[in-house]
Amino acid sequence: MANDPIHQFQLSTIVPIDVGGLNFSFTNSSLFMVATTVVATGFLAAATSGRGLVPGRMQMVAEQAYEFVAGTLRSAAGTEGMRFFPMVFSLFMFVLVANLIGMVPYFFTITSHIIVTFALAMLVIGTVVGYGFYKHGLHFLGLFVPHGVPTLLVPLVTAIEVISFLSRPISLSVRLFANMMAGHTALKVFAGFIVSMSAAGAVGVAGSVLPLLMTVALTGLEFLVAFLQAYVFTVLTCMYLNDALHPGH
């Protein structure tokens, strides 16, 4: 068990809840979702409580996060995109804090479960579709019919565009989930090598320095991936929201 690289992703029930035969149990995943929300909210509340004209360190981080998300949203979806700022900022902070909490040893990484990232992606796509139809009505469907295509090919191209659109939540969720899961598994595998090699006598102990170095390097890489994936998720969210705002450009 100590050497099983997949064990870290297992769910365990903390408080069993059963509603009409459906399992609504409070699991370790739920616990870390609550922790993520509490940490993100608590950090931002603490950081902005001072409201100094000259920001302190914490306020600086919070302001940078704001500026960064606002800049990304403005450049991808224009100034009208700012009406989605609360949602995009919440998503960014949730994914980022969840990824970073997952880097603490023995902690659970909620973004390494595809159902969690898929739910986040469906939230984004649901907003895009809902707002697109609310704002543009049936004109929103024009997104699927490209200009300048021969009439004969329009049904085929439209079908491809629709499938391409439907594949967005999948690729959005798979990207985040695959990065987090692959990284954490690799980290665990190399850490496991250290233990098994040092069990093989003095030569093994000397040799186990190599996987130890690899583990250290991978830990650094994982922190980079944690930030990068939160960023990628945010950028793609902004790009998809742009389609809802300007389906015809």
Next chain:
Amino acid sequence: MSGRPAGQDPADGSSEPQGGTPEVVASQAEVSDAVLAERLRQLSQRIDAEKSVKQSQTVAARERDMTGFGKAMRLSADFIAGVVVGGGLGWAVDKWLGTMPWGMIVLLLLGFCAGVLNVMRTAGLAPQPGETGWQPKDGPPRS
């Protein structure tokens, strides 16, 4: 002050009621309107220029931020998602309509096309949906 004709200076206009003050004031207002309009135009030009610079900077930054590994992950996820959605749709259509192999065959192929389209869009080799006036880049994106 003494060298300038009376009424040319707006501050003196009220203290000297004689000598066609209304027209002078009107022309003064016109001039300042024109000057203001000119200033406004210049300002909006400057803002536009700054905006376009900012836009191109963010686009360039986005491309630069894609590392090799990140790009591989992104492109493969895009492609696989297209094929998976196509196959899934085909399976569902077959299940509902009982057209056993055909829905899967057709939609899987369409999903394959959608996957390729996704990859080309991510790589910047095809226009985004609904985009007009798109120009292809002169070569594959930098890696």
